[in-house]
Amino acid sequence: xxxxxxxxxxxxxxxxxxxxxxxxxxxxxxxxxxxxxxxxxxxxxxxxxxxxxxxxxxxxxxxxxxxxxxxxxxxxxxxxxxxxxxxxxxxxxxxxxxxxxxxxxxxxxxxxxxxxxxxxxxxxxxxxxxxxxxxxxxxxxxxxxxxxxxxxxxxxxxxxxxxxxxxxxxxxxxxxxxxxxxxxxxxxxxxxxxxxxxxxxxxxxxxxxxxxxxxxxxxxxxxxxxxxxxxxxxxxxxxxxxx
Amino acid sequence: xxxxxxxxxxxxxxxxxxxxxxxxxxxxxxxxxxxxxxxxxxxxxxxxxxxxxxxxxxxxxxxxxxxxxxxxxxxxxxxxxxxxxxxxxxxxxxxxxxxxxxxxxxxxxxxxxxxxxxxxxxxxxxxxxxxxxxxxxxxxxxxxxxxxxxxxxxxxxxxxxxxxxxxxxxxxxxxxxxxxxxxxxxxxxxxxxxxxxxxxxxxxxxxxxxxxxxxxxxxxxxxxxxxxxxxxxxxxxxxxxxxxxxxxxxxxxxxxxxxxxxxxxxxxxxxxx
Numbered sequence: 001x002x003x004x005x006x007x008x009x010x011x012x013x014x015x016x017x018x019x020x021x022x023x024x025x026x027x028x029x030x031x032x033x034x035x036x037x038x039x040x041x042x043x044x045x046x047x048x049x050x051x052x053x054x055x056x057x058x059x060x061x062x063x064x065x066x067x068x069x070x071x072x073x074x075x076x077x078x079x080x081x082x083x084x085x086x087x088x089x090x091x092x093x094x095x096x097x098x099x100x101x102x103x104x105x106x107x108x109x110x111x112x113x114x115x116x117x118x119x120x121x122x123x124x125x126x127x128x129x130x131x132x133x134x135x136x137x138x139x140x141x142x143x144x145x146x147x148x149x150x151x152x153x154x155x156x157x158x159x160x161x162x163x164x165x166x167x168x169x170x171x172x173x174x175x176x177x178x179x180x181x182x183x184x185x186x187x188x189x190x191x192x193x194x195x196x197x198x199x200x201x202x203x204x205x206x207x208x209x210x211x212x213x214x215x216x217x218x219x220x221x222x223x224x225x226x227x228x229x230x231x232x233x234x235x236x237x238x239x240x241x242x243x
Numbered sequence: 244x245x246x247x248x249x250x251x252x253x254x255x256x257x258x259x260x261x262x263x264x265x266x267x268x269x270x271x272x273x274x275x276x277x278x279x280x281x282x283x284x285x286x287x288x289x290x291x292x293x294x295x296x297x298x299x300x301x302x303x304x305x306x307x308x309x310x311x312x313x314x315x316x317x318x319x320x321x322x323x324x325x326x327x328x329x330x331x332x333x334x335x336x337x338x339x340x341x342x343x344x345x346x347x348x349x350x351x352x353x354x355x356x357x358x359x360x361x362x363x364x365x366x367x368x369x370x371x372x373x374x375x376x377x378x379x380x381x382x383x384x385x386x387x388x389x390x391x392x393x394x395x396x397x398x399x400x401x402x403x404x405x406x407x408x409x410x411x412x413x414x415x416x417x418x419x420x421x422x423x424x425x426x427x428x429x430x431x432x433x434x435x436x437x438x439x440x441x442x443x444x445x446x447x448x449x450x451x452x453x454x455x456x457x458x459x460x461x462x463x464x465x466x467x468x469x470x471x472x473x474x475x476x477x478x479x480x481x482x483x484x485x486x487x488x489x490x491x492x493x494x495x496x497x498x499x500x501x502x503x504x505x506x507x508x509x510x511x512x513x514x515x516x
Binding site: 051053076077079080082083084086088090091092093094103104107108109149152153156 | 410412413415416417418419420422426430431434435438
């Protein structure tokens with residue numbers, strides 16, 4: 001399979017905090033990669049660098065051969081093709097659920113309104129929220145908000161989906177409904193990078209797990225090997241904490 | 244990222260954001276709905292006086308009431324035109340205050356500092372008497388320029404605070420969907436900002452309505468000046484200024500209630516989290 005996302009020697013510092021210290025990752029088309037690690041390990045920074053919400057100090061990131069990190073890159077075009085789901089959902093509170101989903105397709109992709117609405121309804125059905133299209137975000141539970149956020153990202157018809165701790169802000173009983181949607185997406189062949197500690201999802205959907213610590217990749221392996229026989233001591237210690 | 248509006252706020256801490264700008268009338272709270280609320284007493288008391296006084300004593304009260312409406316038109320014209328330009332100036336200066344461009348940021352900040360540091364009365368004198376001859380400004384236009392420039396600085400601070408109160412994740416989500424910064428501002432940040440800043444802007448409008456009485460010194464025949472004209476020809480100072488005061492009171496109380504109702508209505512359409 002072809003390389004789809006290439007991260008080459010990414011370095012990022014926030015003042016004296018060294019968030020990324022030379023991270024290189026390759027993701028193939030259709031691959032689901034889970035990034036885990038203690039807080040402050042740089043995993044969110046890495047994810048946010050992929051659509052340049054953070055700018056790297058050095059290193060390169062390519063998506064389908066197109067450079068994200070090149071100063072002259074058409075970053076808006078790249079972002080159209082990279083969907084992102086945030087820990088805090090970030091739905092637009094002044095728009096209804098339907099308008100949240102159709103806004104970017106209409107304004108950015110210049111789709112006509114009927115077409116955008118049709119796509120939005122199809123996606124709402126997919127995430128199981130067909131009855132909520134007229135609701136305001138504040139009327140939804142966290143799990144529902146996050147599913148709308150996933151639908152909103154999918155409405156741009158992205159080639160890659162980034163999930164930045166999508167279930168960390170959710171009550172336990174809502175985590176499953178979000179993970180189910182993500183698992184379904186993985187099964188359909190979406191290329192996904194997921195920062196999460198959801199081990200159930202890792203086993204069910206991930207092709208590969210990357211363990212980061214202190215801005216570096218410590219270990220990467222398929223889920224079964226990763227959980228049963230981690231090579232590194234640091235990985236074993238971390239797994240003891242979360243399993 | 245220092246100086247960026249979206250850098251140091253996370254979405255969790257900002258849901259209690261309120262903006263407190265004093266110097267307006269009190270915006271009535273919903274739970275102060277009783278018949279004897281301060282608002283009811285003042286508003287209906289003032290109206291009752293404005294109705295009863297001319298009936299009980301037509302001379303001079305009825306004369307005064309028929310003499311001042313011209314001034315009311317002038318007061319409202321100055322207020323509405325000034326608030327319009329103040330909002331425009333405030334929006335751009337507010338955007339300047341949160342701009343990452345250092346020179347734009349500096350210019351906007353210096354403007355706000357200078358204007359807020361000089362009393363409005365002094366600004367009016369300065370623009371009318373000092374700059375007026377150079378700029379060929381008549382009384383009404385000098386008044387409008389001075390009020391707009393002055394209130395623009397206060398509006399800028401309201402816009403700035405309002406935009407900074409929007410969680411950083413909103414801008415990030417918009418950018419991640421492929422929007423440009425300016426599109427994200429127009430479609431996401433500013434619409435939410437308006438909900439937050441409506442009460443303080445309403446307050447500024449009321450404050451401006453009151454401050455517009457200052458322009459009576461610039462040969463603008465506003466409400467106060469008409470009252471003064473009447474008083475100085477008839478020597479009915481007490482009666483003239485009583486009526487003027489009551490009219491101002493009725494107007495500001497009316498608008499403060501209007502602002503409160505608008506705020507209440509907006510609250511139902513999508514809260515800012």
